[in-house]
Amino acid sequence: MPARRTAVKRKPHAGTGVLLRYRDRDTAYGVTRRTTTRLAKTLGLSETQVVHVALANLARQTLPRYESDDGPLTKAQMDAIDRLQPPGRMKVAKSLF
Numbered sequence: 001m002p003a004r005r006t007a008v009k010r011k012p013h014a015g016t017g018v019l020l021r022y023r024d025r026d027t028a029y030g031v032t033r034r035t036t037t038r039l040a041k042t043l044g045l046s047e048t049q050v051v052h053v054a055l056a057n058l059a060r061q062t063l064p065r066y067e068s069d070d071g072p073l074t075k076a077q078m079d080a081i082d083r084l085q086p087p088g089r090m091k092v093a094k095s096l097f
Contacts, residue, residue: 020051 023030039050073081 022033022036024032026032026035036047036050039045040047043050043053045053
């Protein structure tokens with residue numbers, strides 16, 4: 001059984017709470033309270049932690065991730081990007097500013 005972490009007391013932020021309304025049935029875009037409760041029991045987490053885990057997984061699979069800032073792109077990297085651009089469709093800018 002995983003070790004339980006104690007909850008950290010945090011100051012409430014005005015207006016930053018999220019209201020979660022459970023669905024009447026499980027769908028691709030929502031779950032019932034019963035499903036969340038079953039997940040919490042199965043994973044040994046609270047229902048709040050289950051929601052955080054679900055959102056973290058969704059963020060990892062949906063939001064773009066960038067490598068660390070290692071400075072400007074090398075000539076080889078820029079050449080590779082130029083080769084991927086369809087000819088004549090776009091005007092490629094070398095700088096954003």
